[in-house]
Amino acid sequence: MICIKNMIEYIMQQREGLAVYQTDDIHYYKMSALRFIKNKCIDAFFTYEGYIKSCQKHLKSRYKIPVIICDEMMFIPLGNTRTYETIWINYPALRSICELTNGIEFTFLSGRVLNVNINRTSWQRQTEDLIRIRNTKVKHFHGH
Numbered sequence: 001m002i003c004i005k006n007m008i009e010y011i012m013q014q015r016e017g018l019a020v021y022q023t024d025d026i027h028y029y030k031m032s033a034l035r036f037i038k039n040k041c042i043d044a045f046f047t048y049e050g051y052i053k054s055c056q057k058h059l060k061s062r063y064k065i066p067v068i069i070c071d072e073m074m075f076i077p078l079g080n081t082r083t084y085e086t087i088w089i090n091y092p093a094l095r096s097i098c099e100l101t102n103g104i105e106f107t108f109l110s111g112r113v114l115n116v117n118i119n120r121t122s123w124q125r126q127t128e129d130l131i132r133i134r135n136t137k138v139k140h141f142h143g144h
Contacts, residue, residue: 007072009093009108011036013085023093023110033088034081037067044069058136059129064122066091066130068137076126078118087116091130097123 009021011033018029018036029036038048048067055065066076072092079086089106098105103117 007093007109008090009110009112010087010089010106010114011075012087021108021112023108032084033086037075037081037088040069040073041067055129055133059132061125061129064126066126066133068130068133074130074134076123076130078116078123087114089114091127 005023006025007023009023011018011020013019013033014028016028018031018033020027020029020036031039034048041048041051051067052065056062059065064077064079064081066074068074072090074091075088076091077086077088093108094106095109095111096107098107099120100115103115104120104123106114106116108114
């Protein structure tokens with residue numbers, strides 16, 4: 001069961017620092033989005049670097065790999081993960097996705113809307129990778 005109270009919807013850099021948009025609040029941190037993601041990985045007992053290396057081997061994909069931390073945190077980077085301005089979308093927090101002529105409109109559980117100029121094909125590949133990773137993790141956790 002996914003709890004939507006205080007659920008992270010997306011994270012992005014702002015003038016004030018890293019903005020973590022949650023269903024009912026916004027928190028600011030003095031760190032990069034990648035550092036925030038790496039800290040969440042450590043909190044879940046794995047390293048970001050090991051996770052990415054494993055995904056690259058199994059997915060045959062090298063860039064913009066979704067990071068699944070738990071059922072409530074499945075982050076999809078909308079750009080290069082090492083780029084300061086990259087927005088990370090938390091997939092379980094999405095209510096709807098609408099394709100626009102110049103990108104995608106994301107609507108989150110809170111009703112918050114985010115318009116991003118990204119390629120639909122790239123987003124689709126990343127969501128397919130996320131589903132493959134999630135299914136593989138579930139299979140390994142519950143046995144073969």
